[in-house]
Amino acid sequence: MFDNITLGQYYPAQSVVHALDPRMKICLLVLSIVAIFLAGNLLAFVPVMAFLALACKMSRVPVKLLIRGLKPLRFILVFTFLLNLFFLQGETPLLNLGFAVIKKEALILSVHYALRLVLLVLFSSLLTLTTAPVTLTDGLERLLSPLRVIHFPAHEMAMMMTIALRFIPTLLEEADKIMKAQTARGADFESGNLIKRAKAMVPLLVPLFVSAFRRAGDLAMAMEARCYHGGEGRTRLRVLKMAKNDYLALGAMGLLIACVVLLSRVY
Amino acid sequence: MPDLIFDVQNVSFAYEEGGPLAVRSLSLQVPKGAFYAVLGQNGSGKSTLAKLMNGLYLPTEGSVSVCGMDTKDEKHTWDIRCRAGMVFQNPDNQLVATIVREDVAFGLENIGVPTEEMPGRIEQALRDVGMTEYAERAPHLLSGGQKQRVAIAGVLAMRPEAILFDESTAMLDPQGRREVLSAVKRLNRELGLTVIWITHFMEEAVDCDKVFVMHSGEIALSGTPREVFAREEALRALRLDVPPMAHLAQTLREAGMPVQDVLTVEDMVREAKRLCR
Numbered sequence: 001m002f003d004n005i006t007l008g009q010y011y012p013a014q015s016v017v018h019a020l021d022p023r024m025k026i027c028l029l030v031l032s033i034v035a036i037f038l039a040g041n042l043l044a045f046v047p048v049m050a051f052l053a054l055a056c057k058m059s060r061v062p063v064k065l066l067i068r069g070l071k072p073l074r075f076i077l078v079f080t081f082l083l084n085l086f087f088l089q090g091e092t093p094l095l096n097l098g099f100a101v102i103k104k105e106a107l108i109l110s111v112h113y114a115l116r117l118v119l120l121v122l123f124s125s126l127l128t129l130t131t132a133p134v135t136l137t138d139g140l141e142r143l144l145s146p147l148r149v150i151h152f153p154a155h156e157m158a159m160m161m162t163i164a165l166r167f168i169p170t171l172l173e174e175a176d177k178i179m180k181a182q183t184a185r186g187a188d189f190e191s192g193n194l195i196k197r198a199k200a201m202v203p204l205l206v207p208l209f210v211s212a213f214r215r216a217g218d219l220a221m222a223m224e225a226r227c228y229h230g231g232e233g234r235t236r237l238r239v240l241k242m243a244k245n246d247y248l249a250l251g252a253m254g255l256l257i258a259c260v261v262l263l264s265r266v267y
Numbered sequence: 268m269p270d271l272i273f274d275v276q277n278v279s280f281a282y283e284e285g286g287p288l289a290v291r292s293l294s295l296q297v298p299k300g301a302f303y304a305v306l307g308q309n310g311s312g313k314s315t316l317a318k319l320m321n322g323l324y325l326p327t328e329g330s331v332s333v334c335g336m337d338t339k340d341e342k343h344t345w346d347i348r349c350r351a352g353m354v355f356q357n358p359d360n361q362l363v364a365t366i367v368r369e370d371v372a373f374g375l376e377n378i379g380v381p382t383e384e385m386p387g388r389i390e391q392a393l394r395d396v397g398m399t400e401y402a403e404r405a406p407h408l409l410s411g412g413q414k415q416r417v418a419i420a421g422v423l424a425m426r427p428e429a430i431l432f433d434e435s436t437a438m439l440d441p442q443g444r445r446e447v448l449s450a451v452k453r454l455n456r457e458l459g460l461t462v463i464w465i466t467h468f469m470e471e472a473v474d475c476d477k478v479f480v481m482h483s484g485e486i487a488l489s490g491t492p493r494e495v496f497a498r499e500e501a502l503r504a505l506r507l508d509v510p511p512m513a514h515l516a517q518t519l520r521e522a523g524m525p526v527q528d529v530l531t532v533e534d535m536v537r538e539a540k541r542l543c544r
Contacts, residue, residue, distance in 0.1 A: 134365050166365045169407040218360035225323060225353040226374040226421065227345045233379045237372035237389075 009069070011129045016245055017059035018130045022139025024246040025127055031253045032123045036116055038257065040264030042108065045115055047259040051252070052122055061129045069125030070118060077114055084110035137161045142240055155231025163219070171212060178207050270299040271335075272429050272461045273320055273351070278329035279484075280315055289315040291484040292329065297463065299428065302455045304464045304472035304492075307481035308506055313465045316481070317433045320463065321351040334428060349378055352422030356434040358414035359407075367409075367417050368393070368402040374425045392424035393417075395458070396450050412443025416450055423454070429461035430454075436466060444468070469496070470510040473530040480505060493528055 012018075020028075032048070039045050056066055070077070088110065090103025128136070141158030148154055179189060182203050189200050275295040281288050290312045297303055307313040318324045319331050322338035333351050336343040352374075355361045364370040371389045380388065393399045396416040406414055415435055422430055432451065436444040448471055454460045464475060472478050478495045480488040482505045488495050496502070496513040503509075509517070516529035516538070526538045 134369070162364060166363060166406070169405070170359050173407070215357075215360045218355065218357055219363070221318075221323060222353075222355050222361035223363060223373075225321060225348055225355075227348050227377040227425070228373070229345065229377065234376050235379050235382055235385075236376055237369060237382065237385050239382050 009065075009125070009128055010132050011061050011065060012132075013060045013130075015058060015060045015130070017055060017061075017126075019243075019245065020130075020249055021240055021242050021246045022131055022135045023143050023240060024242060024249060025131055026136075026139050026143055028249060028253050029123055029127050031257065033120060035253075035257045035260045036119050036123075038260050038264060039116075042112060042115070044260045044263040045112075045119070047256055047263065048119060051256045052119065052126070055126060059126065059130045061126070065129065066122060066125055069121055069129075073117070073121055077117060080117070081110050081114045084113055133165050134162065137165070138238065138240065155234070159231075167212075167215070170215075171208065174211060175204060175208050178204055271296055272299050272301075272333065273297040273463070274332045275316075275320065276330050276332075278319060278326040278331055280312075280319055280324060280327050288327075288484050290319065290326075293484070293486060294329075295479065295486070297429070297461060299461055300455070300459045301477065302452070302462045302464065302475040303477045303479065304466065304475040305479045305481060306466060306469065306472055306507065308467065310483075311481040312484040313481045314433050315484075317353065317431045317463065317465050320431055321353055322347045323353075345378065349425050350428045351431060352425060352427040352429070353431045353433060354415065354418050354422060354435045356437050358411050358418065358438065361418050362406040362414060362421075365405055366402075367398065367404050367406060370406060370417060371421045371424050374421050378425060388424045388426075389420075392420040395423055395454060396420045410443060411439045412446035415439065415443070415447045419447075419450065419454075423460075427460070429463065431463045431465070433465050434467065436468065436471065444471075469508055473510055480507065492530055496530055 017025075032051075035048055035051075036045075039048060056063060085102060085106055086100050088103070088106035090105030090107075092104040093101050094104045094107060095102040131139070137158050140161075141154050144152060144154035144157070183189065187200060187203055189197065189204070191197075192200070273295065274297075275293060277292045277294055278290055279288050279292050280290040293312075293316065295316075305313045305316065315324065319326055319338070321333065322331075322344050325339055331338045333347045336347055338344075338347055362370045363373050368389050371392055372385055375385050375388060389402075390399070393402055396419050398413065398416050398420060401409065401413065401417070406417060409417065418435075419430070430451075436447055439447065451462055451464070452474075455462045462475075464471065466472065473492050473496070475492060478488075478490065478492050479486050480495060480502070487505055488498060488501060496509050499509050499514065499517050508514070510530055512529050512531055512535050515535065516526045519526050524542065526535075526542065529535050529538055
């Protein structure tokens, strides 16, 4: 049952995109979101899509894998598209369906919004596909660490994420074990309606929670025994360093934003 | 004694104020390079003793000092835990990172070892426990014995004087148990690492320097393994078993065979040969 839960969606490969500094990749994602929202017309999306295609090509991530990131969003995409299509205001009628009239302006705007959503998802997918979760956590910690001034617990947050990543497989294994034990004692997890199946999860979740708390206690003790005392005075095994490629990528992103602004202004 | 690693003086400890004592006025001195075993039933206080010895718990009464530093002195806390590392029972619940070498680095990062120094120390520690080829693996894919060896490497990288093993083999299969124990014995022999081996497996204590048997928070028996395991009656009274070969020797003695000093299979073979001559 738990086999299909994959940890993140990291696609290991040797590529320029994989090798970029995680901090830079996170910044680039934020900037790409800016670019997407700056695009004022459909034409302005062309350079954004071209940039994405190029990045995908350079990352050696199969396009199929990237597109798969849209799958969970397909209903929302179709739903919002149709909603926009029928309810947005416009002047030029395009198609009369009898019960509603589709306007040209509405069509353009709906496509615009849908495209915006698709691109947002694709850019963030590209980040998680090319960056291992641990590296991503590292990058986030480093990026957020200036916020320590306002008491934002950047180190603690990153540590929590690392521990979560470390324990997800362990807890899955345990859940599987508990499930088998409960099944052997007559529990039924597979049949019945949604409510019945949700209720059947209780004898699985209670022992899992109890054990998770015990693990947390043990782990805290073990971390203390290994001199863990928060982020202060801590050194790191891996030191992130920006390289030439990182700045090149940043430059390319800058050009992209310029293009988008220009195209939005011109038309 | 100049080279005393642990000096436990009349220590008592209660988990809650006024509650029952888990350890009662216990004293214990551990010289540098020693391999001491602490045996005892569940709830005999042996785990509590271990946690008192690196300052995870502070004594309610008495004092514990590690390399001359009092565990009650807060400014020494991290120094003490560096000198006296600890390996726990559950192999899953003490590894922090998602990759073996990063887990070994965890302690080093905590004590602020410079980044340039880390890879060398990590490699050395992994080599010492024979886990070099697993450096890039994810911990959850390792066997129990391997996980415990990674945990040992994590402590070793911090260059401790001593390691406290709190029932570190209790959750392992026989293969994993042998793996871990032989690694620890080698570290003790080759690196002169002081070892406190806490266990409820009698046979794991047969070739250590000294055995302490705990019972309701006190040391009930102590001495060399030969002295302690010869007292089968006393051990039985504490609900402990003697190692199988010692028991066999005892039975043979009762049947009139003069076998002496038997703890391991090798001892028994030697005695059998001697008697057959």
